[in-house]
Amino acid sequence: MTEAGSDVSLREYGPAVSVPLSAEAGRALAASGILQSATPDPGRAGHWLLRAGSRVGAVRTPGGPVVRIMPKTPVSRLFFLLGFSLDPARVWRDSREGTVDTGAYDDVVPALAHAVERQIDGALRRGVLQGYREVEESALVVRGRLREAEQIRRHFGRTPPVEIVHDAYTADTAENRILRAAAERLLRLPGVPGPVRRRLAHQRVRLADAQPLVRGQQLPRWQPSRLNSRYQPALRLAEAVLRGTSPEHRPGGTDPLTVDGFLLDMNQLFEDFVTVALGEALREHGLTARPQDVHHLDLVGLVRVRPDLVVRTGDGRTPLAVVDAKYKVEKGDGLLNADLYQALTYATVLGLREAHLVYAAGRRPERFHEVRGTAAGPDGRGVRLFQHSLDLSHEPARLLASLRHIAARLAGSSPHPRS
Template identity: 85%
Template sequence: MLEVTLREYGPAVSVPLGTEAGRALAVSGVLQSATPDPDRGGHWLLRAGSRVGALRPPGGPVVRIMPKTPVSRLFFLLGFSLDPARAWRDSREGTVDTGAYDDVVPALAHAVERQMDAALRQGVLQGYREVEESALVVRGRLREAEQIRRHFGRTPPAEIAYDAYTADTAENRLLRAAAERLLRLPGVPGPVRRRLAHQRVRLADAAPLIRGQELPRWQPSRMNFRYQPALRLAEAVLRGNSPEHQPPGSNPLAVDGFLLDMNQVFEDFVTMALREALREHGLTARLQDPHQLDTAGLIRIRPDLVVRTGDGRTPVAVVDAKYKVERADGLHNADLYQALAYATVLGLREAHLVYAAGRRPERFHEVKGTTAGPDGRGTRLYQHSLDLSREPEQLRSAVRHIAGRLALAGNRSNSTS
């Protein structure tokens, strides 16, 4: 099977591609661009954006998009969005075990299978589920309304409802669906595929998910504690641009595969890691905190992270994460305007932008014309950078430094109030 390899935000690649496959990629929005190659008939120019992974358009080749960040580091970042408290405590690269694979889909399949194996090692989790059915004998309680409506004056069968102790639970259905989804993805290595098939057999008593239905919901509890890492990865698999489990009436993508949006991965890492680090300073944080820019409430803004006092009442700092490289002159004007708007609405004297890379770890701009505070300073817009090529412990240290800067903003706010 023909395969095409692209690099995240890399140059466009001319690929022999049929019209149907090319159009499917163009309308799907998963690539930054997909256009016919004007210089080569039957070819399309494909350029990847922020999404990484693998996809396959109908009648077309497998398209692999390699991330700029090493795969092991990418899954370290992903671990914060899946389980931030555990990831913050454990800075090892192996929080999400990707094996020796350096491609997104093989690494993901390996990680999910290993987590499934750990979850099922003590046996398949069972739980109570309400069952309604027709039966020849009465079990549980009689559904009187249904009995009269369906079988008035006749016995049996009886319309009954009872609680069944079964392996057909939301948790097991999610794990089975994730295994089946991975088994259909292109690029899953043979040894991993065989282990995934084994896990699917272990979960045979769980009902398969129906195409088009929303994913079953589960609640973390003491009973499913050993399942939780596997469940979080399973949900990431099932929501990774799969057309299979989108709500009815939605417009599913014309391509099939698994993709991670690095914009979202980076934003989740920054906000989740900062929230955990800020707890060490007695501060709380709200993610995607909604506010209105204008007095009429017509223009909505939603900063990535609003830092608040320990009781959650008073905002002390605001943060926005940007998955982009800081420019050579250090300026992203639109980002700075956005940060200033956040600070103005929240009544703050500073705002913070966190970039995926930059020439300096920190710099600031003091805004002209803003009222000076007790310290003689106007509003400041800080720019921080996190080098994603660094080791996990170094990343944690950089996050702690930014959290310390935010805590200083909180101390200044408290001293002037």
Template identity: 85%
Template sequence: MTVPDVVLREYGPTLSVPLGAEAGRALASAGILQSATPDPVRDGHWLLRAGSRVGAVRVPGGPVVRIMPKTPVSRLFFLLGFSLDPARAWRDSKEGRVDTGAYDDVVPALAHAVERQIDAALRRGVLQGYREVEETALVLRGRLREAEQIRRHFGRTPPVEIGYDAYTADTDENRILRSAVEQLLRLPGVPGPVRRRLAHQCVRLADALPLIPGQELPRWRPSRLNSLYQPALRLTAAILRGTSPEHRPDAVESLALDGFLIDMNKLFEDFVTVALREALREHGLTARLQDPHHLDAAGLVGMRPDLVVRTGDGCTPVAVVDAKYKVEKADGLLNADLYQALAYATVLGLREAHLVYAAGRQPERCHEVRGTAGGRDGRGVRLYQHSLDLTREPEGILSGLRELAGKLAATAAHP
């Protein structure tokens, strides 16, 4: 009997769903939901509530759990595409968009996007390159591996231990693409037409060996020869690596439950910090992501602001920014966030700190902290709350961040 999918919404209401004890425990231990507990009222049911992770996973012995994002899927992949390749997207926000087709679910959109990127990469044929090959052969080819010949065959010939450079499609770039295609084919919820196109791409990449699971991804280098491959490589490597596009772990998670999830908290943080870093460069400023500091003099309490703006030489901090994938409360106040921002400003010796939220009732709020006056203008430390509307078109989102970058640059010019 086919088990129906369980559909949850990001930070949506708790649902009571029929689920076996083993499947429920597997889902609870994976930590992909905000909560997963047995239903005390209904036997054989579990109470499930989604948090910030969106996507789909197949529970062993249970259903496919699909978590729908609040943000439109096309916008979600714009954030992802920008974080992976900011230089390309910053020039024109339209180029930063990832083609997700007409799909409004994360996994189908992801599979479609990757397949389209790979198809574009292979437009001029499969990339070939030279790879060093070491093998045992009956005839001499290339160069003799004398040490191995003596160690393995005591100097007798044949066979001979040889090494040579082969011109082949078994390159690091093709290995990454093939492994990503194979992983997507294992995901639940990939539509039939997309699955067939992915299988076709897998055949085109058949001469490339698949990657060994668990090993570090090959380090490919951008070049003129692989320029068509680069958009596909950035997207597929993020999937295979199981890390965020820029600097934080767990933004894109490939789980043992056989599925694909994106952590919206980390994705939003990556997008805001990378986009601001690019915008600040236009003002001659530098930015450090996850800049390590300590709250106390003894260096026991660590802290990592999402982004610290510094002068062009990178020496002097002039502003601090923290991204929060939250919607402000009815009174507009998120006290813990304000306390955190004040701590950042205090440690860095700044007169203001900035919080960037995914949504809010006002574009900007300012709070002047009591008891902190002492600057030349007599003002106290100011904490700013900015709202970034993710439902806007990409150009509108980037425009909001450009405006914030301009304000940070003005602060740097007139501290």
């Protein structure tokens, strides 16, 4: 069997790899949904066939190996997509390579740990942020306000001690709790390099006055403000770390087994990047963009459809076009006809003359299909289904230029629905 300390390397959407695994570790991987498939290898006893899907990163299975899934997209580009999705206003102004500093690492977890540590260090460069937080406690002297109900319930009206509530100026804020929790999570991930691990431990010491988060509970809420502006890039990346770690599964209705690690879903990341970037670009044309806008296919509202992005006029009232992002290769051989049917459904439901599909790669930057039997209006044109292709190997500036071009195409859509 594969030892717990050994590694298994897979590639995103790559071929299946036969790996020696215990039955427990194999079942844990199969039940977790982390991989596209995990099945016993019929040709080799004690081996499992593992095939990665859209999730990339690293996980440690209980009693099993560390499974590393390498992305097809270069890691520096992957973190550009992530950084843009998390903080578009900042990256939109500066689309150069390295907006999210990943160092020289070409693996997801080391690059992530390096990036988060650098962001935390930048956030704390001018000192640990402090703020006022409401504190409830028992004390020997009165400060703040007396908690009368608690005083009577706990002490039957006797004093001291007194039950009080007051505002404390402290480093135990939501922002510092999130940064500390992210540093601690990264320290537990497999594959964090020694130098990065030492720097993360140092950041944890700097944040020692912040209380640790309870695992499984929701992250504390914070509000962007002038006071925490230097923290915001680090906070957004830290929240991505905390949301992307420790998937759990319940095989056979048993207690959850934790598969510890960090994973990014490239399908979701590409969709987030496309919708956020198009939304920013459309704003330059005075248009609004609504992500995940819910509509219904049928008149009684039983069948929901939810396109990734609906482009509307500036006042938000009139839809102009609909966009769906696809993390796959656009082809001209009919293999992706289902995508065109889906786009036509969106156009039909919204009463539009255009629908747009944006792919992660393709043979041509743009192509369109005019749908038979849909010609209407003074121009005699039918419904057009556009297929756009991005090349994720391109530099960030070129990627954003391609999306601006698509946004200009969307801005030129007719505001009048077909009759």
